[in-house]
Amino acid sequence: MAIDQGTTSTRCIVFDQNARLVAVAQREHRQYHPRPGWVEQDAVEIWRNVDRIMPQALRQAGITADQVVALGITNQRETFVLWDRHTGVPIGRAIVWEDIRTEELVAQLGKQPGIEEVRERCGLPLATYFSAPSLRWMLDNVAGLRAKAERGDVLFGTMDTWLIWNLTGGVNGGLHVTDVTNASRTMLMNLGSRQWDPMLLDFFGVPAAMLPEIRPSTEIRGTTTRVVPGISITAALGDQHAALFGQTCFEKGSIKGTYGTGGFLLMNTGTELVRSKHGLLTTIGYQIGGEPAYALEGSIAVAGSLVQWFRDNLGLIHSAPEIETLARTVKDNGGCYIVPAFSGLFAPHWLAQARGLVVGLTSYINKGHLARAVLEATGWQTREVVDAMNADLGAPTPVLKVDGGMTADHLLMQFIADVLDIPVMRPLVAETVSLGAAYAAGLAAGYWPDLEGLRRNWHLAARWNPVMDARHREDEYANWKRAIELTFAWARSTPST
Amino acid sequence: MPGPIQSIERAAAVLRLLARGSGHHGLTEIADSLGLARGTAHGILRTLQRVEFVEQDQTTGRYRLGAALLHLGTSYLDANELRSRSINWADTLAARSGQEVRIGMHHDGAVLVVHHVFRPDDSVQTLGIGAMLPLHATALGKVLLAYDPDLSAAARRRELTSLTRRTITRAQALERVLTEVRAQGWAGEAEEYMPGEASIAAPIRIPGGLVVGAIGISGPVDRLCDSAGRPRATLVRQVSQAAEAVTTSLVDEN
Numbered sequence: 001m002a003i004d005q006g007t008t009s010t011r012c013i014v015f016d017q018n019a020r021l022v023a024v025a026q027r028e029h030r031q032y033h034p035r036p037g038w039v040e041q042d043a044v045e046i047w048r049n050v051d052r053i054m055p056q057a058l059r060q061a062g063i064t065a066d067q068v069v070a071l072g073i074t075n076q077r078e079t080f081v082l083w084d085r086h087t088g089v090p091i092g093r094a095i096v097w098e099d100i101r102t103e104e105l106v107a108q109l110g111k112q113p114g115i116e117e118v119r120e121r122c123g124l125p126l127a128t129y130f131s132a133p134s135l136r137w138m139l140d141n142v143a144g145l146r147a148k149a150e151r152g153d154v155l156f157g158t159m160d161t162w163l164i165w166n167l168t169g170g171v172n173g174g175l176h177v178t179d180v181t182n183a184s185r186t187m188l189m190n191l192g193s194r195q196w197d198p199m200l201l202d203f204f205g206v207p208a209a210m211l212p213e214i215r216p217s218t219e220i221r222g223t224t225t226r227v228v229p230g231i232s233i234t235a236a237l238g239d240q241h242a243a244l245f246g247q248t249c250f251e252k253g254s255i256k257g258t259y260g261t262g263g264f265l266l267m268n269t270g271t272e273l274v275r276s277k278h279g280l281l282t283t284i285g286y287q288i289g290g291e292p293a294y295a296l297e298g299s300i301a302v303a304g305s306l307v308q309w310f311r312d313n314l315g316l317i318h319s320a321p322e323i324e325t326l327a328r329t330v331k332d333n334g335g336c337y338i339v340p341a342f343s344g345l346f347a348p349h350w351l352a353q354a355r356g357l358v359v360g361l362t363s364y365i366n367k368g369h370l371a372r373a374v375l376e377a378t379g380w381q382t383r384e385v386v387d388a389m390n391a392d393l394g395a396p397t398p399v400l401k402v403d404g405g406m407t408a409d410h411l412l413m414q415f416i417a418d419v420l421d422i423p424v425m426r427p428l429v430a431e432t433v434s435l436g437a438a439y440a441a442g443l444a445a446g447y448w449p450d451l452e453g454l455r456r457n458w459h460l461a462a463r464w465n466p467v468m469d470a471r472h473r474e475d476e477y478a479n480w481k482r483a484i485e486l487t488f489a490w491a492r493s494t495p496s497t
Numbered sequence: 498m499p500g501p502i503q504s505i506e507r508a509a510a511v512l513r514l515l516a517r518g519s520g521h522h523g524l525t526e527i528a529d530s531l532g533l534a535r536g537t538a539h540g541i542l543r544t545l546q547r548v549e550f551v552e553q554d555q556t557t558g559r560y561r562l563g564a565a566l567l568h569l570g571t572s573y574l575d576a577n578e579l580r581s582r583s584i585n586w587a588d589t590l591a592a593r594s595g596q597e598v599r600i601g602m603h604h605d606g607a608v609l610v611v612h613h614v615f616r617p618d619d620s621v622q623t624l625g626i627g628a629m630l631p632l633h634a635t636a637l638g639k640v641l642l643a644y645d646p647d648l649s650a651a652a653r654r655r656e657l658t659s660l661t662r663r664t665i666t667r668a669q670a671l672e673r674v675l676t677e678v679r680a681q682g683w684a685g686e687a688e689e690y691m692p693g694e695a696s697i698a699a700p701i702r703i704p705g706g707l708v709v710g711a712i713g714i715s716g717p718v719d720r721l722c723d724s725a726g727r728p729r730a731t732l733v734r735q736v737s738q739a740a741e742a743v744t745t746s747l748v749d750e751n
Contacts, residue, residue, distance in 0.1 A: 321581035408581040410626050459617035
């Protein structure tokens with residue numbers, strides 16, 4: 001069984017030994033936007049949703065708790081909540097990874113001495129969406145919080161930690177733990193030791209007493225005492241890490257790309273901790289027992305959300321999938337490129353001030369060309385990230401394994417294969433995030449013998465082979481890079497206020 | 498002969514009212530203008546909204562004619578939309594049946610493959626999205642023919658190309674098969690398209706029952722059919738369930 005605590009909803013999925021989906025229960029939760037740039041969620045609402053969907057999934061599967069081999073938890077990363085250890089009541093709402101309230105704080109922290117050292121130790125660039133800046137913001141802005149945190153009366157947890165604490169008893173002895181992948185997204189963990197780093201805690205001013213114990217992904221070892229008592233919790237992983245695991249990207253150099261609202265590419269770099277020289281993040285892929293598998297991550301902020309923008313803000317299509325229909329009304333982009341730097345550019349450029357642009361407009365361009373440019377933007381951003389990964393690892397990856405809602409876009413998948421010049425493969429089980437958490441949990445419980453056993457469950461549902469002419473590909477890529485350059489120029493020319 | 502159906506007459510009146518003047522009316526205005534109870538008018542409007550003949554302005558709450566009315570004659574459902582909505586169910590069908598899955602829609606006198614899932618045995622296969630298949634020789638095509646009177650009439654007038662020695666080439670024989678398809682709710686075919694291959698398909702419908710596409714499996718004839726050459730009941734059930742699941746997902750999201 002897997003619980004996938006995502007950004008917009010929480011799902012409970014039951015899989016059988018062949019990794020086939022047996023039951024799915026899902027509940028959405030509210031998003032709060034109390035001020036511009038603030039994004040919050042109610043951790044109690046999320047906990048109540050878990051309380052509903054777990055029994056629902058069991059009913060749907062027609063099984064009882066004792067037939068569940070193990071439970072794995074996967075979650076939206078970086079989002080965290082603080083709560084009172086004695087009452088279990090959260091201190092305010094959970095701060096979501098999309099929240100940019102710490103923009104100023106991040107700018108200040110960026111000027112502090114030791115910032116280079118911070119990146120070296122945690123593998124992440126200083127940015128609003130990692131947990132530490134928001135946690136610091138809470139400690140600075142909630143009266144009396146710091147003192148309570150120092151006494152250990154207030155606890156910190158990413159959503160995995162919050163759910164495990166509650167499931168294993170809450171105020172009555174709930175486990176306060178997290179896994180290495182979630183901890184690796186806080187900016188507080190040392191990538192080498194995989195423990196909270198005193199220098200990082202000091203830099204962000206975070207008391208150690210409030211933090212959970214960090215464990216390998218498959219050594220969580222708790223038992224539920226609430227909701228559905230008696231299920232052993234054996235694994236936890238951040239959602240993108242779970243997708244890497246669910247895609248069975250176990251070999252060094254294998255990459256998965258999840259295409260939803262944003263695009264998330266992770267490359268397994270094996271036991272080697274690769275520090276990116278090309279603008280990627282270093283993170284932990286997963287840790288099964290003693291040895292961790294490290295990973296490089298490149299996130300594309302805007303992928304599916306560009307299609308949503310095209311639908312909602314321009315009104316040129318009625319539904320997201322229609323973008324493909326519109327794009328197919330023309331044979332190419334007509335010389336038009338869209339760089340969707342809505343809130344800056346992420347990997348590999350990391351330019352927060354960048355803003356989007358549409359270039360190459362002529363009177364010939366129609367909405368079909370724009371639709372193509374929208375889809376191609378995701379393809380080119382993928383190319384940039386994969387190029388950076390290959391450069392960091394020193395070897396080209398042979399295939400890209402994909403998942404997520406946008407894999408239904410046939411034109412986009414073909415385009416990604418074309419611009420990467422490698423095959424793009426989609427597995428039969430689309431729910432790779434949940435599957436990855438279930439795999440980790442089942443592996444820990446001995447339900448599956450080893451990684452090879454998991455790999456045998458991976459079946460190919462679709463494969464797109466590259467067909468684009470090499471010359472054409474390189475010309476187009478050069479155009480895309482010029483468009484990116486213009487984005488930089490625009491950011492530079494923005495008057496500072 | 499049965500009498501006129503009152504709710505359809507009332508729905509027509511609502512559409513006529515919205516088609517004239519400002520084109521924007523609130524629920525009370527509509528109910529009062531037509532002399533209907535508010536609950537009745539609301540039920541009619543909700544139903545018309547569901548079939549996209551009427552839209553509700555999110556800020557004012559007023560109703561107006563829906564965009565779907567403007568292109569009634571053209572295709573109702575976008576092919577890429579259908580793929581997107583059905584992808585999980587097609588995967589499930591491939592996993593359960595162990596066979597490759599295709600979703601087809603009618604295009605230009607043939608079956609256009611809008612979605613394809615490989616047979617989950619990791620053998621080398623080629624993605625067939627965008628391919629055109631013959632209507633009369635595939636299970637997908639028979640489903641599309643069976644529920645579209647214009648299409649089947651056109652097929653009767655045209656010569657039915659023989660692809661194997663089992664392909665149905667006589668219009669009368671095809672008509673008999675299509676009647677059977679409508680009666681049983683699914684279509685099958687054994688070696689009518691390719692020697693050694695068989696296929697089974699069922700209709701995908703939108704609310705109201707209109708068939709917009711078909712979902713089906715194909716594979717070796719000895720895997721899909723029993724010793725008497727009839728499609729295996731378990732596979733037929735799996736295909737029908739997948740078709741119903743896609744149909745339900747189209748209803749839910751409308």
